[in-house]
Amino acid sequence: MNGFARYPSLEGRVVFITGGGSGIGASMVEHFCAQGSSVAFVDIKVEESRALAAGIEGAGGPKPLFIPCDLLDIEALRRAIAQTADGLGAIGVLVNNAAEDTRHDVGEVTVEYWDDRMAVNLRHQFFAAQAVVGQMKAAGGGSIINFGSTSWMMGQGGMPGYTTAKAAVHGLTRGLARDFGPDNIRVNTISPGWVMTERQIEMWLDEAAEKTLGERQCLKEKLYPPDIARMVLFLAADDGRMCTAQNFIVDAGWV
Numbered sequence: 001m002n003g004f005a006r007y008p009s010l011e012g013r014v015v016f017i018t019g020g021g022s023g024i025g026a027s028m029v030e031h032f033c034a035q036g037s038s039v040a041f042v043d044i045k046v047e048e049s050r051a052l053a054a055g056i057e058g059a060g061g062p063k064p065l066f067i068p069c070d071l072l073d074i075e076a077l078r079r080a081i082a083q084t085a086d087g088l089g090a091i092g093v094l095v096n097n098a099a100e101d102t103r104h105d106v107g108e109v110t111v112e113y114w115d116d117r118m119a120v121n122l123r124h125q126f127f128a129a130q131a132v133v134g135q136m137k138a139a140g141g142g143s144i145i146n147f148g149s150t151s152w153m154m155g156q157g158g159m160p161g162y163t164t165a166k167a168a169v170h171g172l173t174r175g176l177a178r179d180f181g182p183d184n185i186r187v188n189t190i191s192p193g194w195v196m197t198e199r200q201i202e203m204w205l206d207e208a209a210e211k212t213l214g215e216r217q218c219l220k221e222k223l224y225p226p227d228i229a230r231m232v233l234f235l236a237a238d239d240g241r242m243c244t245a246q247n248f249i250v251d252a253g254w255v
């Protein structure tokens with residue numbers, strides 16, 4: 001990570017990341033650890049998450065606290081947040097990252113599946129924010145970063161449960177930013193463009209997609225998880241102290 005910023009305000013800050021076991025979440029776990037933050041993360045991918053934590057420690061970094069947790073279970077999420085505060089101290093940064101973008105046909109969506117899409121892509125973001133706000137307030141402030149997506153802005157089809165939830169993240173961010181602002185708690189959305197995680201490469205990156213990417217992105221390089229993680233660091237650090245209620249797009253200029 002040489003050549004990129006170091007944020008003194010992130011040293012020792014307690015950071016809670018959802019879905020930190022793989023993809024962009026794993027990169028954020030690594031980046032916050034490299035800043036000297038006290039990191040806790042939850043995921044359902046237990047083996048990958050343990051390997052990530054051990055790998056960071058093995059490389060000489062501070063071992064992040066991994067707590068297995070299915071975010072569909074809000075009580076389990078609340079317990080994980082309480083365990084983090086007990087073990088590491090008051091949470092200063094919440095990164096609501098976990099989501100699931102499985103494609104689905106409109107005709108096949110049941111009421112149960114629709115509710116499931118809202119639960120995996122939206123509901124836990126609200127309840128995580130609700131669970132940390134008291135400790136952030138007591139500590140004099142905090143930063144909450146909610147993950148959106150540019151998919152719905154581009155009018156992408158094939159996953160209405162996902163795009164609807166991701167659009168709603170903006171409403172959540174702006175509403176909470178108003179409610180929490182008087183307590184110096186900032187709430188922002190980060191909307192990634194097409195980021196080359198293992199899942200994305202495996203499922204969607206083919207010759208046709210490469211061609212579209214080359215045509216649509218102003219910058220011709222592919223986006224990778226660290227490109228998103230670095231924007232999150234800025235929003236988490238005191239450097240972003242007057243940014244709230246906003247949406248920050250990191251998409252290499254997809255127009």
Ligand SMILES: NC(=O)c1ccc[n+]([C@@H]2O[C@H](COP(=O)([O-])OP(=O)(O)OC[C@H]3O[C@@H](n4cnc5c(N)ncnc54)[C@H](O)[C@@H]3O)[C@@H](O)[C@H]2O)c1
Nearest residue numbers: 019022023024043044070071097098099147149192194195
């Ligand atoms: N990769 C992209 O191109 C892209 C584009 C736009 C937005 N995003 C957003 O960025 C964020 C991260 O995406 P990603 O590409 O790294 O995704 P990913 O699928 O690679 O990783 C998501 C992580 O969340 C975890 N997770 C999913 N459901 C969970 C549950 N019920 N409980 C606990 N953990 C759960 C997964 O196990 C996984 O580790 C998401 O909010 C996604 O919508 C990604």
